[in-house]
Structure formats: structure tokens, C-alpha cells
Amino acid sequence: MKHYDVFGIGNALVDxxxxxxxxxxTKLGWTKGVMTLVDAEAQGKVLTALDSHKKELRSGGSAANTMIALANSGGTGTYTGKVTEDTYGEFYKQDMEKAGILFEVKPSNDGHTGTCVVLTTPDAERTMLTHLGISTTLTKHDLDLEKLKASSYSYVEGYLWDGPSTKEACVLTMEESKKAGVKVAxxxxxxxxxxxxxxxxxRLTKEYxxxxxxxAEEAKALAGTSSKEDALKFVSSLCNHVMMTDGSNGAFAVxxxxxxxxxxxxxxxxxDTTGAGDCFAAGVLYGLTHGFTAxxxxxxxxxxxxxxxxxxxxRLSVRLMGRQEEILGK
Known part of the structure; x- marks a missing residue:
């Protein structure tokens, strides 16, 4: 079986x-600049209202964005997320594989593929309306454990920790990774x-x-502190390797x-800062699977x-594959 740098698992959403x-x-009544979770009916009304507008489609979801940016850097990966046999589901598979990431999860024959309508105003503010759709029904049975075992890292997004079946998929991914010697990110x-x-x-951080x-904000929330330094020390006490981003201040590698x-x-x-953390993770995972230091x-x-x-x-419009030495030096 082919070897993969990263086995990713997360929500599958068409942006x-x-x-x-x-x-x-204003006409639709949505708050500018925020992400709002909506149901299928509300999303349908939005898409109907946008019928005459120009649209671009992208395969997305946080972990999926990381996997696509990993491929852009020259890495290899396979992604697990749930879509249906609708038009958006077909697009999702094609777009992921066009970006260089294998996507072979069997689609559902019921429900709707998750979508995220991203409305961008002239001032570059983004207002996002997200319908998670079928993505929340991902189960442990959707995992291809052979592909997981053929990977260097598994990469799991925290957004999945919201439903019982997606929790089970997260835990099984982590458990099987540990058994097979695959590192868990x-x-x-x-x-x-x-x-x-x-x-x-x-518990997940300590055990797996x-x-x-x-x-920095996520670390503070986990540590229950307002101190960035104390938060980083706390997370580092749970896991040997931690990568914490800090906005324009760069990042901390532990x-x-x-x-x-x-x-x-x-x-x-x-x-637009959306996706910055996803792309940071992609760059780190590329480096760690290609012999770079932390x-x-x-x-x-x-x-x-x-x-x-x-x-x-x-989605990056520039191709970064093979440019690491040029940009970082030898």
C-alpha cells in the first residue's frame, strides 16, 4: 500500500x-463578520437568494484545508470526512483529489453535504453561514484503518468532538494510530x-x-489562565510536542x-486571517514528515x-512545492 505523510479526519464542507x-x-439579516451555524432550511433560503450571484466552490472544512495546504507544500495525504451522493458531494471528492489529497469515503445516500456560504463584502470582511449537514454523521466505520496504518501522522480536528459518532471516530483514530506506531496530531x-x-x-492530549x-487563546482556555506563558507550559506538561501560534508574533515550538x-x-x-492556523499546521506537518527539526x-x-x-x-493560489530551501535557506 502507498505510504502517506498524513491521515486527516474532520468535517467535509463545500465552501x-x-x-x-x-x-x-442587511436584507438577509445576518451579522457581518461572524460565523453562524444554520439549518438546512435557512441555508436553502440563502442559496436561493444568491442564485444570480457569481459563486466559487472549494472543498473545505478546517482539517481539509490543512490537508490541501500540505499537498501544496509537497506532502501526501488521505482525508476522511462525510458527504452525500448529491452534487456538492461529487464536487467535494473531485476537488480534494484535484488538490492532491485522496478522498475515498463512501458517500451517504441520505441528507445533504455540508456547506459554508462565505459572503465577502468590499472591505474584505467575511460572513460565514455554515450548515454542517451530513458531516456530523461521520462514524468509526468510515475510517480506512489500512490507510491510517500506512501514514506517518494522523491529524484530528477538535471540531469533531461535538457528536457521539464523530467522537468515536476520533478516539478510534487515535487508538489505532498508537497501536500502529503512527504519531497522533x-x-x-x-x-x-x-x-x-x-x-x-x-485527557486526549495526555493519553494519545x-x-x-x-x-494562544485555545491554550489559555485549556489551562484556565490568562497568561500566555503559563498556558503554553500547561499544554507542554501534557504533550511532548506543542505548536502554539501567536498571531503576528509568530509561533512557539515546544x-x-x-x-x-x-x-x-x-x-x-x-x-483575510481565516485558515491561517490550518495552513500553519500544514507547514509543520510537512516539515516533520520530511526530516525538518521542530x-x-x-x-x-x-x-x-x-x-x-x-x-x-x-486556498493558496501560489505553489509552494519544492521551495522550502529557497525560502528558508539550507
Whole structure:
């Protein structure tokens, strides 16, 4: 069987990117600049109202964005997420594989593929309306354990820790990874995920994780402190390898208790910070699966993140494969 750098698991959502005007948001009654979870009926009404607008589709979801950016860097991966046999589900598979990530999860014949309508106003503010759809029904039976065992890392997103079946899929991924000698990487995803499941996240980190991704706010939520430094020390006491992003301040790479600050890259024009953490994780995972030190991996992660914040949307328009030495030096 082919070897993969990363076995990713997370929500499978089709991003529907739509440039629009503030008046349209006002008319629909949505709050500008925030992400709102909506049901199928509300999402259907939004899409109907957008019928005449120009749209771009992208395969998405947080962990999926990481996997796609990993492939952009030159890494290999396979992704597990749930879609249905509808038009969006067919698009999702095709788009993931076009981006270089294998996607072979059997689609459901019921329900709707999850979608995230991303409304971008002229000031570059993004308003997101997310219908998780069938993605929340992912189960442990959707996992291809042979592909997991043929990977260097598994990568699990914290957003999955919301439903019983997706929790089971997370735990099985981590358990089977440990049995097979596959390293477990876990991203906390969002402070609200940490706040909802703090004790579970602490337990998962201690029992299973070889590598944790978080930002400063997520680390503070887990540690129950307002101190960034104390939060990083707390997470590092649970897991040997921690990568914590800190916005424009770059990132911190922790290896067996040794904390190193890794500076970021300058950004000419900041357009959209959405996806920065996903791309940082992609850069780190590429580095660690290609012989980079933790510090150099974090540096590459910072660079990939610095490129995505200069784009609208979570997909890089530049190809980074083979450019590591050019950008980072030997």
C-alpha cells in the first residue's frame, strides 16, 4: 500500500464563496463578520437568494484545508470526512483529489453535504453561514484503518468532538494510530471547542497526542489562565510536542519541555486571517514528515500561514512545492 505523510479526519464542507454588498447582508439579516451555524432550511433560503450571484466552490472544512495546504507544500495525504451522493458531494471528492489529497469515503445516500456560504463584502470582511449537514454523521466505520496504518501522522480536528459518532471516530483514530506506531496530531480548533470539552481535551492530549496544535487563546482556555506563558507550559506538561501560534508574533515550538519562539514573516497586505492556523499546521506537518527539526517545521508553518492571510479564502493560489530551501535557506 502507498505510504502517506498524513491521515486527516474532520468535517467535509463545500465552501461557497460569494462576493456581495453590505446591503445584501442587511436584507438577509445576518451579522457581518461572524460565523453562524444554520439549518438546512435557512441555508436553502440563502442559496436561493444568491442564485444570480457569481459563486466559487472549494472543498473545505478546517482539517481539509490543512490537508490541501500540505499537498501544496509537497506532502501526501488521505482525508476522511462525510458527504452525500448529491452534487456538492461529487464536487467535494473531485476537488480534494484535484488538490492532491485522496478522498475515498463512501458517500451517504441520505441528507445533504455540508456547506459554508462565505459572503465577502468590499472591505474584505467575511460572513460565514455554515450548515454542517451530513458531516456530523461521520462514524468509526468510515475510517480506512489500512490507510491510517500506512501514514506517518494522523491529524484530528477538535471540531469533531461535538457528536457521539464523530467522537468515536476520533478516539478510534487515535487508538489505532498508537497501536500502529503512527504519531497522533490533534488541533484544538477553536476556544469554544476547548471550553465545551476541556476535561476531554486534557485527557486526549495526555493519553494519545504526540503533537498538539493550538493558538494562544485555545491554550489559555485549556489551562484556565490568562497568561500566555503559563498556558503554553500547561499544554507542554501534557504533550511532548506543542505548536502554539501567536498571531503576528509568530509561533512557539515546544519539544520535550524546551520552548522556542519562532518568528513570523512580514505580510505585505493582510486580507483575510481565516485558515491561517490550518495552513500553519500544514507547514509543520510537512516539515516533520520530511526530516525538518521542530523549529524549522514551525518556520515553514509560519511561512505558509503568511501566504494564506494575503488571499481571500482558505486556498493558496501560489505553489509552494519544492521551495522550502529557497525560502528558508539550507
Amino acid at each position: 461557497i464563496l460569494v462576493p456581495t454588498e453590505e446591503a445584501f447582508l 490533534f488541533t484544538y480548533s477553536d476556544p469554544f471547542c476547548v471550553n465545551r470539552s476541556r476535561e476531554d481535551f486534557i 497526542c504526540d503533537l498538539v496544535f493550538c493558538n 519539544e520535550k519541555g524546551e520552548i522556542k519562539h519562532v518568528s513570523g514573516f512580514s505580510v505585505e497586505k493582510l486580507l 523549529e524549522r517545521s514551525a518556520k515553514w508553518g509560519n511561512y505558509v500561514a503568511s501566504r494564506i492571510v494575503q488571499e481571500i479564502g482558505p
